[in-house]
Amino acid sequence: MSLLNAVERACTRLAPFGWRDLLLLHGLDIASGTLREELARPLQINRTLPGFEDFSVSAMRGIEPGRPADSLLFHAFASPNVSTNIRGEALTEFPTAAEIEQVLNYVYGAVPPSLESFGDQQLAIAVFAYEYRPQPETVHRRQADLCFSRAGVARVGTATALYDPQRRGFLPFVEGQPSQMRVIPARYGAFIAAKHVGQPEQFGPMNAQPIDKDLEFWVPLHKLFDGDECLAGMDLRVQLENYQINEKIGQIHRRFRGTGWQEPDILNPPFVITQGLCHWADVDTFAPGLLVPDAKKTLVELAYYQGRPLSFMMPPNSGGLIHGRHRVHDDGSVEDLNELENVDAFVNAGGYRALHYQDAMADGWVRAHCPQLMLESIAAYSIIGAPDFFPLCGQRELKAWSSDPEVFPCPTPPCPEVWHTRVNPLCDVRFYINQSLAGHYFSPEDRGVTAIISHPQPSTTPHASPSVACAQRQSWLPDFASGVFGPGWEVGRGLVDAPFTNVLCGYQLASPFTEDARICAALGSYWPGVAPDSTRTFEPRSVSVTVIPLTDSETGQRGSPGWDGRSGPALIEVEGRSVVQYEAYEYSDYTRAALAGQLSLAMTGQTSTEQYHQRVLGMRRAYQAVGAGSDKEHRKLWPLLSFYQVDIPDDAFEAAQQQANYRLEGDVQYYGLYKRGVITTPTNNFKLRYVEIEQQVQLYMSQDALLIREDGGPWRKVDERL
Incomplete structure (x- = not known):
């Protein structure tokens, strides 16, 4: 089937469902009997229509050969913001993932270039992860555009991937099953690319770094695909190959001595896993290039070697990055050390046999082969x-x-920190890739792999940027991944024999990943935007404060388990006084929770970017209201006990407004904080902690105003200017 035939078939399918009428408003008839000519003629683009506000201002055709962002049909099919018909009602049918790729191929193949037309640039066949994005998420933020990176980020899960045609992408939710999460794939494609030093106005990279003017980047020029319509005078066969490896367990036994395992055993699964990690999606449904992680029964699984559960000698001082809480006795019985008092000290001392657990995370490469x-x-x-x-x-x-001085003004540095540590996207990192990956396809000089770039821009003339919505889907490009390593969320830094080298390496992560997730979620979300902030779930500790508060439902304070399967703090009476009861951090075990299917993103995952901002700013205002606004140590004295969105009608909220003689407008949140006193362990349960209350403060907060009540006194409005 020719490229045009594939486009005609997609247009014929969608035309009766409102797509013909929608595109006729721009003068494009996708039901035309001469579609090739129709797509090539000049149009009058109506950029006031929803979804088309950020379409290229210089574009004027249904298909502009070689320029996807200037092609109206591709924009209409690929933009997640094109979702309503001419009456403003939701469209009921959308292009499939394969149809979008077919239109994209036609953009590149409508007038196929010759290889010679690319001139004397240094050319190669380069593989990129890529995504068509609304204007705010693009490299130059001038228009909707294709964004590329030589790094793609797929994600593990317990259910198969599900494509959402309206969003033109994927989300991890499983309807009706909050403890399940879908895998997230990543799309890769082969392109003719040229090597150039960074040129922010031409192709990027996004968020250009000072070093970029001296670094070389591969820049995509033309997509490669099968057939004789891709390059003039050539009949191509393009094949993508991928290799992934999870060697976290094996590297543990290289890093620590006396674990009981060494070569040649640690060269075999599950010490080193290269199979059962991912697969290519069905080509007819998704087109070539969609790499999909294999869904697992649970996020973490017991590791087996030679048909038996794999155990090892737990090394001392492992830094909390190896799960060692299931002790194996000589008779083969397994003891859950979470039932042991002072479990942290026991695990840190090591010297006993423990079970190994594995996850399905990995890193590797995708390469293209084109013999022609x-x-x-x-x-x-x-x-x-x-x-x-x-x-x-x-x-x-x-x-x-968080770097915007209008959001976080700082007239006199040092400025108060927004996060527990800095936030930095992986796309801003200029590290090289682990050279020991099979094939040795990455060099130390190749430091722009995770950067996000665009096609070379035909014009660098600035123009007013429209205000449009971001895509509401999970991105697989590295600006949605963390570039902070401690050891990391998606990928780690360093090598087993050089831990502080600026190199990206998957095996430097915790084994399994839930071990580090436990530590860093309780550090005020060490990785903002990917990890929950579970600080307030546990008893107050000296290492962190709440930064991005979870709601009472998300922490398990409303009768059902929280995102991590635990129950949050509770206000109880002990010997005639009120105390806050916590399940102690020491006895939390996210690996055990993952094995039981208790980790969930069903609630946290619904949080929009705007709501996330609101939570961070609201928590800062709450600290300010109790007199701990800019003093991190003072904040540690004021744990957050309760946080939720107020649903109207709410009798308690209405009574507070009446007493304060002030009405809050818009969305309102409730914050309950207390000044902590002595922390004790009840004699009848070493897994609990009681925290005395020295003072209680309740807050109702809207965007513009704040009501406060202290120790059960009257509600009043706070003057936040003071």
């Missing part, structure tokens, strides 16, 4: 990362927002 082109093949870096518990919130956007 005598060009070097440049690999993309492939990451299969941990689940993103806030899939609608990106690291790049959070970095830009």
Whole structure:
């Protein structure tokens, strides 16, 4: 089937469902009997229509050969913001993933270029992860555009991927099953690319770094696909190959001595896993290039070697990055050390046999083969990362927002910190890739792999940027992944024999990933935008404060388990006084929770970027209201006991407004804080902690005003200017 035939078939299918009428408003008739000519003629684009506000201002045709962002049909099919018909009602049918790729191929193949037309540039066949994005998420933020990176980030899960045609992408939710999460794939494609030093106005990279003017980047020029319509005078066969590896367990036994395992055993599964990690999606449904992680029964699984559960000698001082809480006795019985008092000290001391658990995370590469082109093949870096518990919130956007002086003014540095640590997207990292990956396809000089770039821009003339919505889907590009390593969320930094080297390496992560998730979620969300902030779930500790508060439902305070299967703090009476009861952090075990299917992103994952911002700003205002606004140590004295969105009608909220003689407008949140006193362990349960209350403060907060009540006194409005 020719490229045009595939486009005609897609247009014929969609035309009766409102798509013909919608595109006729621009003068394009997708039901035309001469579609090739129809797509090539000039149009009068109506950029006031919803979804078309950010379509290229210089574009004027249904298909502009070689320029996807200037092609109206491709924009209409690929933009997640094109979702309503001419009456403003939701469209009921949308292009499939395969149809979008077929239109994209036609953009590149309508007038196929010759290889010679690319001039004397240094060319190669390079693989990129790519995505068509609304204007705010693009490299230059001038218009909707294709964005590319030589790094893609897929994500593990317990259910198969589900494509959402309206969003033109994927989300991890499983309807009616909150403890399940879908895998998130990543799309890769082969392109003729040229090597150039960074040129922010031409192709990027996004968020250009000072070093970029000296670094070389592969820049995509033309998509490669099968057939004789891709390059003039050539009949191509393009094949993508992928290799992924999870060697976290094996590297543990290289890093620590006396574990009981060494080569040649640690060269075999599950010490090193290269199979059962991912697969290519069905070509007819998704077109070539969609790499999909294999769904697992649980996020974490017991590791087996030679048909038996794999155990090892737990090394001392492992830094909490190895699960060692299931002790294996000589008779083969397994003891859950979470039932042992002072479990942290026991695990840190090591010296006992423990069970190994594995996850399905990995890193590796995707390469292209095209025998008809005598060009070097440049690999993309492939990451299969941990689940993103806030899939609608990106690291790049959070970095830009939290760096805005209008949001966080700082007239006199040093400025108060927004996060527990800095936020930095992986796309801003200029590390090279682990050279020990099979094939040795990455060099130390190749430091722009995770950067996000665009096609070279035909014009660099600035123009007014429209205000349009971001895509409401999980992105697989690295601005939605973390570039902060401690050790990391999706990927780690360093090598087993050089831990502080600026190199990206999957095996440097915790084994399994839930071990580090436990530590860093309780550090005020060490990785904002991907990890929940579970600080307030546990007793107050000296290492952190709440930064991005979870609601009472998300922490398990409303009768059902929280996102991590636990129950949050509770106000109880003990010997005639009120105390806050916590399940102690020491006895939390996210690996055990994952084995039981208790980790969930069903609630946290619904948080929009705007709601995420609101939570961060609201928590800062709450600290300000209790007199701890800019003093991090003072904040540690004021744990958050309760937080939720107020649903109207609410009798308690109405009574507070009446007493304060002030009405809050818009969305309202409730915050309950207390000044903590002595922390004790009840004699009848070493897994609990009681925290005395020295003072209680309740707050109702809207965007513009704040009501406060202290120790059960009257409600009053707070003057936040003071």
